[in-house]
Amino acid sequence: MRAEMVFPDGAWQEVRFGLFAPTLDYSGSAWGRDVLAxxxxxxxxxxxxxxxxxxxxxxxVALAHEDLWTLYAVSRVLELLILPSQPPATDPGDPTDWLASSAYLRFVAAIGGTFPAGEGFHPFLHEIIEVEPADDPQASPVLAGQWWPGCLVGSLLLMR
Structure with a gap:
């Protein structure tokens, strides 16, 4: 199978140096207006x-290597933007100190992403961080809490 190029040439660099790096370096209070838009x-x-x-x-479709780098760069932006939704940071220089928790939601909306529907636990859509044993060992898994919603772009899961 021949790899197919989908993203424009140099897209991973545009994401890395045009979005990820400015987000990492941002110190203002209007990231959505100043960086994302x-x-x-x-x-x-x-x-x-x-x-x-x-x-x-x-x-x-097999994606070209450069396309895979672009998807990786987008995933790194998402990982940076979910930091404010994680447990409190111990490093005062963490992005949780300067990024609004709404930045993740704004980015998902801007890229045309959606949040997985459904109320129950699904191993593809949820990352397990803690397990609480049920009284009934035959009980189905239950979603007890959520730090942030996952991100789908079409059928592509970018963040769980």
Whole structure:
């Protein structure tokens, strides 16, 4: 199977140096306006490619290595943006000190992402961080809490 290039050439660099690095270095109070909005406006082709990769038919397509780097760069942005939703940081320089917890939700909306529907636990959609044994060993797993919602772009799970 031949690898198919979906993202524009250099997309991973645009995500890394145009979005991730400025987010990491941001010290203002309006990240959405100062960093996210200009990046989204300048990169509609990257966002269109991301939505294309999320189409169910793309599960049968081998992506080019550069496309995989782009997806990795997007995942790193997501990981940075969920930090304020995690337990309190112990390092005062952590992004939890300067990023609003709404930044993650704004980014997911900006890239055309959605949050997985459903109220129950699903091993594909949820990351287990703690297990509380049930009284009944035959009981189905129950979702006891959630630190942040997952992110889907089409059928592509970017964050659980």
């Amino acid at each position: 200009p990046w989204v406006a300048a990169h509609p082709s990257i966002l269109a490619a991301l939505r294309q990769v999320g189409e169910p038919r793309m599960a049968a």
